[in-house]
Amino acid sequence: MALRTGDHGQAATNGLKEKVLTLDTMNPCVRKVEYAVRGPIVLRALELEQELRQGVKKPFTEVIRANIGDAQAMGQTPITFLRQVLALCVHPDLLNSPDFPDDAKRRAERILQACGGHSLGAYSISSGTQLIREDVARYIERRDGGIPADPNNIFLSTGASDAIVTLLKLLVAGEGRTRTGVLIPIPQYPLYSAALAELSAVQVDYYLDEERAWALDVAELRRALLQARDHCRPRALCIINPGNPTGQVQTRECIEAVIRFAFEEGLFLLADEVYQDNVYAEGSQFHSFKKVLTEMGPPYAARQELASFHSVSKGYMGECGFRGGYVELVNMDAAVQQQMQKLRSVRLCPPTPGQVLLDVAVSPPAPSDPSFAQFQAEKRAVLAELAAKAKLTEQVFNETPGIRCNPVQGAMYSFPRVQLPPRAVQRAQELGLAPDMFFCLRLLEETGICVVPGSGFGQREGTYHFRMTILPPMEKLRPLLETLSQFHAKFTREYS
Amino acid sequence: MALRTGDHGQAATNGLKEKVLTLDTMNPCVRKVEYAVRGPIVLRALELEQELRQGVKKPFTEVIRANIGDAQAMGQTPITFLRQVLALCVHPDLLNSPDFPDDAKRRAERILQACGGHSLGAYSISSGTQLIREDVARYIERRDGGIPADPNNIFLSTGASDAIVTLLKLLVAGEGRTRTGVLIPIPQYPLYSAALAELSAVQVDYYLDEERAWALDVAELRRALLQARDHCRPRALCIINPGNPTGQVQTRECIEAVIRFAFEEGLFLLADEVYQDNVYAEGSQFHSFKKVLTEMGPPYAARQELASFHSVSKGYMGECGFRGGYVELVNMDAAVQQQMQKLRSVRLCPPTPGQVLLDVAVSPPAPSDPSFAQFQAEKRAVLAELAAKAKLTEQVFNETPGIRCNPVQGAMYSFPRVQLPPRAVQRAQELGLAPDMFFCLRLLEETGICVVPGSGFGQREGTYHFRMTILPPMEKLRPLLETLSQFHAKFTREYS
Missing domain, CATH: 3.90.1150.10 (Aspartate Aminotransferase, domain 1)
Known part of the structure; x- marks a missing residue:
């Protein structure tokens, strides 16, 4: 090799070759x-x-x-019915076993019918198995008192984290003072700060009020927003409800105020609702941002952009290792949603076992099913x-x-x-x-x-x-x- | 809400509110x-x-x-033993079933012992279950004729794509003419071009030689590198072997030449070896970059940085939907490897079912096991x-x-x-x-x-x-x- 160019080549000949990838040369955002x-x-x-x-x-x-x-x-012991359905999907020979209840078998057969080659080993489409997204849509409709949900606005994901990062990724643009800012609660779940650092977006802190049981106060949101506008372009507002790490559950009034604020200030809402099943305190109740937004009517209902995240890792399921989750998009620009679809397709599909567990969690046994009582x-x-x-x-x-x-x-x-x-x-x-x-x-x-x-x-x-x-x-x-x-x-x- | 600032707020009062997220305002890299x-x-x-x-x-x-x-x-029918072990892990009640062979049960018990709470539903550590990384290391050692592999250099991943994107992410730095360039084969698997676009890195094309059965020619690598140095800083070289979409299998001589080239030019090697089990042609044989690199001895063996990727999606397994894979790091700077560990931890862990299938694939039944013949x-x-x-x-x-x-x-x-x-x-x-x-x-x-x-x-x-x-x-x-x-x-x- 006669001709070499560049510092690295030169260093090599001197026997001083350094690593290509060092703390000094690696991605500074990481x-x-x-x-x-x-x-x-x-x-x-x-x-x-x-x-x-x-x-x-x-x-x-x-x-x-x-x-x-x-x-x-x-x-914590896994919920039997979730694991039964998944085991049947993984190893369909078990469909002939007398050890599984009929409803678990019917459920597994229905899911396998919706899989490529009737196997979990096939890729699903990138947004997740159509049938499962339909089941998720029906779950959301039941949860929200009949407000319609469209399976085409639902993307299954590798845990909620994956979907959250995808949304943040879409939102990041600009340089210097036009760089995207994202409002996050303090205290926050550090996925948010980590993702914003990696994407080189600006983290805009708003403080929850510890003296009032970690309540979210719109005046504090406004303070954070106004200060942030000096040095970045705030474009999204993240809410974690029920709160992580704070454990508060937001009132309906609070959610309405947040939605009005986001609407008036032009902020995309990201609602991390993975603890929606985990509400314990007397008088506390989970209200989904989607439901409140829709019930607020015009101009909010048809316009305010929202992404709501959920997961099989939390709730009563606790199936963290399977990495199942979804995001529902509300009022997202259709062309952007196509871009999101494209971006997701590069990673092929969310893991199918997590999709199966999600399906069972969003459509649990009905009262007439043999597994109902145990579930x-x-x-x-x-x-x-x-x-x-x-x-x-x-x-x-x-x-x-x-x-x-x-x-x-x-x-x-x-x-x-x-x-x-x-x-x-x-x-x-x-x-x-x-x-x-x-x-x-x-x-x-x-x-x-x-x-x-x-x-x-x-x-x-x-x-x-x-x-x-x-x-x-x-x-x-x-x-x-x-x-x-x-x-x-x-x-x-x-x-x- | 008396006071509003910013264009969005203004637009809202005029009833002309636009979406926050549009094709014009979204991440231009996406x-x-x-x-x-x-x-x-x-x-x-x-x-x-x-x-x-x-x-x-x-x-x-x-x-x-x-x-x-x-x-x-x-x-294609799934390999029975893979699915048996996974079904047992998913639903451990089956460990009492007479329908599963003993070696599948032993295997499942061994894996469950290594899981948090003895359940697949727990997160594994971010780099993947320690036991499984040890099994992967032993697989690599067998594959490479006894050359040692260290489980601490192995990171399990959500399919190979996930690990490839992580490595590219670490490598991206600089602006303008110092922006990281990455050499990729043309034709390529478009994960590479997609990831580089998303990360705003510079794609540097080197052409495979269609007239010589898609062979890789070092002279062409050099041409591509020299041209690229005018406008970016090339820091990594991607190889796909066996080739996707081209189907060629590289000779040992070719691999040696590529390693010498990468070493002399200061390039981090990314070896996409997910088709390592898929070699059909008479006279063709898979040679891992790790093995060739190690056998080349000094100065290459102890210095050339390499990441090698593998997956359960291809080979004879074809378990795409489970999203299992790994990367082995060779000669990576220890501090950078810690940074990678930190980055991976934000996403918690690769899906556990994919980890289980990977474990079985890298440690198939031994000749004395009941499932050996069928497997x-x-x-x-x-x-x-x-x-x-x-x-x-x-x-x-x-x-x-x-x-x-x-x-x-x-x-x-x-x-x-x-x-x-x-x-x-x-x-x-x-x-x-x-x-x-x-x-x-x-x-x-x-x-x-x-x-x-x-x-x-x-x-x-x-x-x-x-x-x-x-x-x-x-x-x-x-x-x-x-x-x-x-x-x-x-x-x-x-x-x-």
């Missing part, structure tokens, strides 16, 4: 991405688990991963236990001096505020850590409890929180909460 | 994305299918979708039939005047060159269509055969091709090939 839910604290938790397996002595016998909303990892009993048991755990969590935290926890009205997390003594804050700063990260790391090292510091979700300056799932089984949750309370007391004494 | 494999011709095929169902008379009774490598949609027989039958279909396709096309087809040495496609009469080319231009798109659309309308025009993959100016899968069952493939030949003759007469 470097900015952070995702606390699986961040450094979770990596440390994994190490601790390995050390325990290797017999290293610790002040605890088990790491409890309360960092992530992963119900089945915490021992309902299992679903109710999961939701009742979650409600009890939500209540217990709030109660124990609020009995602890220095910890204050808003009601966990919905979703799967508590996000209590913790007082940290000034000397602990100072010590954290010396270590180059956020104060709540310091607290959570110490908690993990001393008790094996893995929770995520509030700084990973965002919080008002000078306040400290952590996110803890309410998912551990009752017999573990109670001692866990007590251990946590005692640790906070000890930590406070140590640094006072 | 607009540039094209993906022919599921492009306009496939949308038309879907319409035709619907018309047939509605009883509309057509000159054919069935649309044959030979546009996409989707084996099971074409009737081997099924695998051999699939691959033997694909080999026969590859041969038949090549043969029939080459007997057709005006069509010339290189040997289908591997993969799942033929990419024949078609002569189109000048008047057909002219007619296409009048219609604003690429000439081969015009040909393929007419073919679809008149015969129901759906193939993808060569312009969707790239081809030398003035040449015309189409990509057709070799997947239709033998009893359909032969008449399909004959219909296609006859149509070409008729089309040629019509426009002569």
